[in-house]
Structures are given as structure tokens and as C-alpha cells.
Amino acid sequence: MLKIENLHVRVDGKAILKGINLHVRAGEVHAIMGPNGSGKSTLSNVIAGRDGYEVSEGSIRFKGKDLLGMAPEERAWEGVFLAFQYPVEIPGVNNTYLLKAGVNARRRHLGLPELDAMDFMQRVKEKAKLVELDPSFLSRGVNEGFSGGEKKRNEIFQMAVLEPELALLDETDSGLDIDALRVVAGGVNRLRSPERAIVMVTHYQRLLDYIQPDIVHVLVDGRILKSGDKALALELEARGYDWVREEAGA
Amino acid sequence: MTVLKPEQAASREYQAGFVTDIESDTLPPGLNEDVIRHISAKKDEPEWLLEWRLEAFRHWQTMSEPRWAAVDYPPIDYQAISYYSAPKSKEDGPKSLDEVDPKLLETYEKLGIPLREQEMLAGVAVDAVFDSVSVATTFREKLAEAGVIFCPISEAVREYPELVRQYLGSVVPTGDNFFAALNSAVFTDGSFVYIPKGVRCPMELSTYFRINASNTGQFERTLIIADEGAYVSYLEGCTAPQRDENQLHAAVVELVALDDAQIKYSTVQNWYPGDENGVGGIYNFVTKRADCRGKRSKVSWTQVETGSAITWKYPSCILRGDDSVGEFYSVALTKMHQQADTGTKMIHLGRNTRSTIVSKGIAAGYGQQSYRGLVRIGKDAHGARNYTQCDSLLIGDRCGAHTFPYVEVKNPSAVVEHEATTSKIGEDQLFYCRARGVPEEDAVNLIVNGFCKDVFNELPMEFAVEANRLMEVSLEGAVG
Numbered sequence: 001m002l003k004i005e006n007l008h009v010r011v012d013g014k015a016i017l018k019g020i021n022l023h024v025r026a027g028e029v030h031a032i033m034g035p036n037g038s039g040k041s042t043l044s045n046v047i048a049g050r051d052g053y054e055v056s057e058g059s060i061r062f063k064g065k066d067l068l069g070m071a072p073e074e075r076a077w078e079g080v081f082l083a084f085q086y087p088v089e090i091p092g093v094n095n096t097y098l099l100k101a102g103v104n105a106r107r108r109h110l111g112l113p114e115l116d117a118m119d120f121m122q123r124v125k126e127k128a129k130l131v132e133l134d135p136s137f138l139s140r141g142v143n144e145g146f147s148g149g150e151k152k153r154n155e156i157f158q159m160a161v162l163e164p165e166l167a168l169l170d171e172t173d174s175g176l177d178i179d180a181l182r183v184v185a186g187g188v189n190r191l192r193s194p195e196r197a198i199v200m201v202t203h204y205q206r207l208l209d210y211i212q213p214d215i216v217h218v219l220v221d222g223r224i225l226k227s228g229d230k231a232l233a234l235e236l237e238a239r240g241y242d243w244v245r246e247e248a249g250a
Numbered sequence: 251m252t253v254l255k256p257e258q259a260a261s262r263e264y265q266a267g268f269v270t271d272i273e274s275d276t277l278p279p280g281l282n283e284d285v286i287r288h289i290s291a292k293k294d295e296p297e298w299l300l301e302w303r304l305e306a307f308r309h310w311q312t313m314s315e316p317r318w319a320a321v322d323y324p325p326i327d328y329q330a331i332s333y334y335s336a337p338k339s340k341e342d343g344p345k346s347l348d349e350v351d352p353k354l355l356e357t358y359e360k361l362g363i364p365l366r367e368q369e370m371l372a373g374v375a376v377d378a379v380f381d382s383v384s385v386a387t388t389f390r391e392k393l394a395e396a397g398v399i400f401c402p403i404s405e406a407v408r409e410y411p412e413l414v415r416q417y418l419g420s421v422v423p424t425g426d427n428f429f430a431a432l433n434s435a436v437f438t439d440g441s442f443v444y445i446p447k448g449v450r451c452p453m454e455l456s457t458y459f460r461i462n463a464s465n466t467g468q469f470e471r472t473l474i475i476a477d478e479g480a481y482v483s484y485l486e487g488c489t490a491p492q493r494d495e496n497q498l499h500a501a502v503v504e505l506v507a508l509d510d511a512q513i514k515y516s517t518v519q520n521w522y523p524g525d526e527n528g529v530g531g532i533y534n535f536v537t538k539r540a541d542c543r544g545k546r547s548k549v550s551w552t553q554v555e556t557g558s559a560i561t562w563k564y565p566s567c568i569l570r571g572d573d574s575v576g577e578f579y580s581v582a583l584t585k586m587h588q589q590a591d592t593g594t595k596m597i598h599l600g601r602n603t604r605s606t607i608v609s610k611g612i613a614a615g616y617g618q619q620s621y622r623g624l625v626r627i628g629k630d631a632h633g634a635r636n637y638t639q640c641d642s643l644l645i646g647d648r649c650g651a652h653t654f655p656y657v658e659v660k661n662p663s664a665v666v667e668h669e670a671t672t673s674k675i676g677e678d679q680l681f682y683c684r685a686r687g688v689p690e691e692d693a694v695n696l697i698v699n700g701f702c703k704d705v706f707n708e709l710p711m712e713f714a715v716e717a718n719r720l721m722e723v724s725l726e727g728a729v730g
Contacts, residue, residue, distance in 0.1 A: 048685050051677065076687035084685075088678045092700030101696065102687035141700065142682075158686065 001026045001197050002047075002166055007058035009039075009046055016042045018222035019058070024166070027194040031208055032201045033233060034219035035241050040201040041085060043219070044168040047199075048082035049075050062166065076102065077109040079165030083155040083172050090142040095154070096124055098142050099161050106162070127160035131187035149180040156187040167191070169200045173207040185210030205237040218244050277334040283307065286435055289334050293404045293438075296411060306424035306434030313428045319591035320620040320652060321560050323533065331498060333436045333469070396452050398482075399444040403471050406442035413444055417475055421504035421541045421568075429500040429535040429562075437471035437502070445480035445511075454710055456485040470501040476511035478544065483514040485713055497522075499558075500535045509544030509571065514552070516709050518717055520724075521557035528587030528616075531559025538565035539595075542574035542603075550577040551594065552708045554717045556724045559588060564622065566595035569603035569631075576605040579705040581717070583724055584617030584649070593623035593654075598634040598664070607638040610702050613649035614725065620652040627664040634664040642672040643701050645694065645725075695722045 002024040009017040016039045024030055034040050046053050047060060049072035060067040067075055090098070104114040115123070128135055131153045143151050152172055159167050169188070173181055188211050192198065200207065208216075208230065216232040217224045220241055225248040226232065236244070277285060286307055290300040315326070393400050399410060406414050424434040445451050476482055499521070505513050515538075524531025534557075540549035551565040561584075567576030578594035596605035611619040625636045642651035653670050675697060683693035699706070699718055706714045 050681050050685075071690070072681060072684035073687050073689050076685055082685050084682065088676065088682050090679050090682065090697060090700055092703035093696050098683060098686060098688065098696060101692060102683075105689055105692070106687045162686065 031213035081164030085171040148175040310431035440471035451482040503538040505540035507547035524559040534558035548575040561590040598631040614645035
């Protein structure tokens with residue numbers, strides 16, 4: 001589904017990603033772990049199409065299509081979703097209205113009829129339950145006055161409504177207390193399906209106790225140095241990242 | 251994300267840019283006492299009003315154009331403007347819509363404001379001002395039942411001379427400022443509203459203005475009086491056909507609120523802003539002022555300003571009555587080469603008077619935007635309060651936003667608060683919306699409409715929808 005090959009990315013002339021290779025198949029859950037500054041967030045932002053990143057080499061293909069040539073909204077229409085590490089507040093813009101605009105733009109792109117207000121509200125209410133989001137949040141401004149935990153919950157709620165094929169979760173666990181983490185993880189788990197791939201970026205293995213990954217990658221200094229199963233995450237938790245560096249001779 | 255290109259910014263073609271071909275009875279350009287006598291005679295006016303006009307004209311000749319606003323335009327040749335233009339009619343005027351020139355009705359339909367539909371569906375009475383003379387007035391009888399007078403001011407001069415004489419110029423005196431003096435000398439028509447004691451006007455009153463004949467300055471005069479305990483909501487919406495030459499518009503609006511009266515005055519203004527090179531467009535030099543003469547009276551100004559090449563406009567409230575309330579809610583959008591210097595004045599004279607100012611300025615392209623506001627607390631205004639919130643949003647990097655707040659407090663018990671922000675439309679916000687699948691242009695609209703929400707919420711329902719659409723249409727192409 002997602003095929004990243006030899007991806008090199010610079011920010012302000014500085015090399016951040018130095019040859020990433022990553023293959024994700026439908027139904028898989030991948031975790032990308034690494035210390036601060038290793039390039040984890042850069043990777044998810046580049047996949048989603050954020051401005052300010054210079055791809056100097058390599059390719060990202062999604063369902064066989066070249067993602068790098070697409071605008072962020074086109075990537076969303078293809079089924080890419082990014083749960084932000086720091087969701088922005090957009091004062092005065094109704095949360096539900098934003099989602100409806102996004103869902104219907106995608107439906108137009110796919111040649112499907114747009115959802116009317118009734119159908120859409122139905123869908124939104126069901127999905128809100130999934131992450132135990134209070135219905136009052138639906139009519140509030142996007143993230144306006146939300147606490148950190150509420151913002152993260154709202155991200156997963158949006159993911160549920162938008163029904164992406166590839167979900168990128170950027171440090172979704174950061175800033176969550178254990179109860180909020182359980183709720184958010186529960187929401188993500190319910191969204192796991194054979195058609196959907198999930199890529200989680202995190203530097204704590206804590207999240208992986210709740211969302212079991214199929215494959216764990218270790219991203220250090222802009223390169224994936226090691227990949228393995230869940231056991232690798234536990235090992236990282238116990239031993240830190242240095243041994244991976246040494247083992248890779250980096 | 252794509253970088254916003256100012257040269258492309260907000261340069262969509264003006265949709266209301268067409269000209270209706272109706273024969274006009276137009277005076278040759280120029281202004282002197284004979285022209286004023288001619289206008290007055292055309293209007294069949296009483297002697298006192300002619301004298302009033304002439305006095306204003308003589309005063310005007312001693313004045314000079316104000317230059318303190320942060321706007322820039324070539325000098326206006328007042329002798330090159332024609333001061334009277336009326337659509338020709340066979341009789342003295344149409345008795346019903348059936349008698350209205352079908353081409354005029356067509357014009358309204360192009361603008362999406364079919365009179366008939368509005369009459370029947372929206373329940374809005376429309377006093378349509380077309381080239382200086384009101385040609386269609388509706389719902390008059392229904393309003394008359396409630397005792398409400400809503401008619402062209404020229405008619406009010408004939409039918410209700412005492413009321414007009416008592417209040418005309420009592421809020422904005424003939425010599426108040428350069429443009430108000432000019433208006434007083436040459437105004438051709440406008441609306442007159444009187445709501446009697448204790449009456450709540452049964453419908454929203456609405457006037458659609460339209461400038462049509464080339465080179466004809468339009469000088470509207472509006473006078474609204476809410477007697478004790480009365481309530482009225484008045485809507486004003488404007489569009490104009492595309493023109494190369496600048497058109498001067500110098501309107502005067504006077505509102506009078508007596509004890510316990512309330513006036514809500516809403517404007518959506520979409521006059522021709524000029525082309526993307528800054529050629530053409532309306533010069534909008536307007537004097538709007540409300541006198542909260544009575545105790546516990548209240549006046550709210552709400553304006554959405556997206557048109558005109560130059561806007562010079564400060565809808566104000568004189569809070570004379572004790573416990574009176576003044577409000578000003580404004581959204582102003584300048585794009586391409588538009589310039590706006592707009593704001594309000596809240597003059598607190600009475601005790602426990604309160605005022606609220608919420609101003610939202612949006613600048614795109616090469617647009618320049620200034621908020622200019624005065625809050626004055628008089629020495630007897632014990633317990634007066636003001637809250638001012640003034641936000642600016644910039645789209646692109648060639649536009650500008652400026653804030654000029656003036657505060658004068660002569661009473662120590664007053665509380666005056668001022669908050670101001672200027673922000674660039676956030677790339678983070680745009681990316682967030684786009685990552686959710688919202689196309690860039692729609693995302694800008696969403697963010698701008700969210701920014702304006704506090705003001706749009708103050709508009710009557712139909713106008714709020716129109717305002718949203720207007721912002722969207724105006725911002726098309728604001729991102730490249």
C-alpha cells in the first residue's frame with residue numbers, strides 16, 4: 001500500500017532523512033520508534049504533504065501512485081490521514097463543518113454523491129462514541145479551547161469520520177494521561193481493519209502496550225537501522241537506542 | 251503548501267459588473283447654487299429645505315477635503331461630477347411593481363434580489379434606490395397598519411414635513427464634515443423611517459442601493475427615528491456595475507433613538523472595488539451616526555464591507571441618554587488595491603453608558619486596512635464602560651493592517667478595555683484543513699469565515715448567509 005524508497009529529505013538545507021525504505025501493506029500496523037530529533041515527525045509530515053520539506057532523492061508511492069506530486073488535500077482524498085502531534089486551533093470554524101467539507105471533497109473526488117447534513121450527523125455521532133468524545137465538542141471551534149487530551153481524542157475522532165486507508169499517528173500518546181491513552185488507543189484499535197494500514201510514530205513503547213504493532217522500526221539519525229516485531233520495542237525500552245547505533249555501525 | 255501570490259490575490263471579476271440601459275434624465279457636470287436649486291425644484295421641495303441645502307453648500311465651499319485618513323487617491327474634481335440623474339418615468343412614479351421598468355427588475359434579478367420573491371417569501375419591504383430616485387417601494391400598507399413610516403426621504407419631505415424638519419441634520423449637522431456638507435447640499439434621495447412610540451417594526455426594513463449612471467455621484471440621505479420604546483432592524487445592501495471612472499459616493503445616515511428605543515442597522519457593502527491594477531472603483535465616503543438621545547436606548551451598527559476602492563466610514567454612536575448602549579460590529583475586507591480606513595466613534599455623555607466595538611479587518615493582495623476608533627468618555631459619564639476588540643488577518647505579504655485607537659477619558663469611574671491582534675493566516679491552520687481533505691481555497695474561506703464569526707452572528711439570518719457567501723466570492727483566487 002505504502003512504498004517509500006530511498007527517501008532523502010532536507011529542512012533548511014540540513015539533511016534530516018537519509019535514505020528511508022519502508023513498505024507497509026494493507027491491514028498492517030507499524031510503529032516507528034526513535035529518539036528525539038531522529039526524523040520521525042519529518043517522515044509523517046512529508047507523507048502528508050506539509051510544506052517546508054525538500055525531498056532531494058527517493059520516492060513515496062501510495063497504492064501505486066506518486067504521493068510526492070500531490071497536494072495535501074489530494075493525498076487526503078487518496079486515503080492518507082495524519083493525526084497531528086500538535087493539532088492547531090482554528091477559532092470560529094465548526095469542528096463538524098470542517099469534517100463535512102473534507103469528507104464531501106473526497107467523495108466528489110471519488111465520484112460518490114455528497115453526504116447530506118442528516119447522514120453526516122448520523123455518522124459523526126456514531127464515531128464520537130468510539131473515542132468517548134462529548135457531543136458538545138462537535139459543534140465547537142476546531143480544537144478551540146480543547147485540553148491536550150481532548151485535542152488528541154479529536155484527532156482520532158476525525159480519523160474515524162474520514163475513514164482513511166493509511167493513518168499516520170504522530171506522537172499521539174504524548175501529553176496523554178493513562179486514562180486518556182486507554183481511550184485513544186481503544187479508538188485506534190477499533191479502527192484496525194484488513195483494508196487499513198496504520199503507522200504510529202512514537203518514542204515511548206507505552207503506546208504499544210495498548211496498540212499492538214505488527215512491525216517495529218527503529219529510526220535513528222534519519223535512517224531506519226533495525227526492524228523487528230513487538231519484542232524489539234521492549235528491548236528498546238530496556239536498553240535505549242545506543243546499542244542499535246553500535247550494532248549498525250552508525 | 252503553495253505560496254500566496256499577491257498579484258493573483260483576490261482578483262476575481264466583479265460579478266455585479268453590468269450596466270442597465272435605462273434612459274437617464276441627467277444634469278450636466280458641475281456644482282453651483284443653480285444646480286442645487288434645480289435638484290430642489292425637481293424634488294418639489296419646500297423653501298426651507300432649499301435654504302438648508304444652500305446653507306450647506308456655502309459652508310462646504312469654505313471647507314477642504316479631509317486628508318487625515320490612511321488612504322491615497324488622486325484629487326477629486328467636484329465640477330466634473332453630475333449631481334442629478336433620474337430614470338425617466340411616464341408618470342410621477344410607478345404605483346406598483348408592474349409599473350416598474352422591466353429592465354430595472356431584470357437588473358435586480360441578475361443581482362439575485364428579485365423584488366417579487368422578496369416581497370412574498372422573505373417578508374422584507376424593499377425601498378429600492380436606483381440612480382438617486384426611489385422607483386419601487388413595497389409593503390407600505392402593511393407597515394402603515396403598524397404606524398411605521400418607511401418611504402423615500404423626498405416623499406417624507408412632502409408628506410411628513412414636521413418630522414423631517416425636526417430631525418434632519420440633528421445628528422449630522424450640515425457643516426459636520428466636508429462630505430456631509432456636500433451631501434446636505436446635493437442629496438437626491440434615500441430612506442426615511444419613523445417607528446412610533448412602543449411599536450416593534452413587524453418586519454426587517456431593507457434598502458438595496460445601486461449606482462448606475464456613469465459619472466454620477468450618489469448622495470444618499472437616510473434618516474431613521476425610533477420613538478420611545480420602538481424597535482427597528484434596518485438592512486442595507488449594495489452592489490454596483492463595473493466602471494472605469496471612479497464614482498464618488500458620499501452618503502449620510504442619521505439615526506435617532508429616544509427613550510428605550512432600539513435600532514439595529516446592518517450593512518453588506520459590495521460596491522465595485524476597481525480592477526486588479528487599482529483602476530476604477532467606488533469612493534465611499536460615508537458619514538453614519540446615531541444619537542442615543544433617550545434613556546436606555548440602544549443602537550447597533552453591523553457592517554460587512556468588501557467593496558469600494560476606498561472606504562472612509564466611521565459609524566458612530568453618541569450615547570447621550572443615561573444607560574444607553576452603542577455597539578459596532580465590523581468586518582472589512584480589502585483585496586487587490588482596495589483601501590479602507592474605517593472604525594467607529596463611541597461618545598459617552600450619559601451615566602452608565604456602555605459600548606462594545608468588535609472590528610475584524612482582513613487584507614489580501616495589496617489591500618490596505620486601517621481601524622480608526624475613538625472612545626470618548628465625557629466628564630459626566632459616570633460608570634461608563636467600553637470594550638474594544640480589534641483583530642486583523644493578513645493574507646499574503648504585500649498587504650497591510652493598521653490600528654489607530656483613540657481613547658479620551660474625562661471621568662475617573664470609566665472602564666475602557668482594548669484588545670488588538672494581528673495575525674497572518676496560519677500556514678499550520680491551512681495545512682491542517684488540507685490534510686483533512688479541504689481544498690486550499692475552501693480552507694482559506696473556512697478560516698476567514700471563522701475569524702469573522704463574532705460579527706456575522708450579529709447579522710440578521712438572511713444577511714449572515716449572504717455575508718458568508720460574499721466573503722467566499724470575494725476571496726476567490728486569494729491563494730495562488
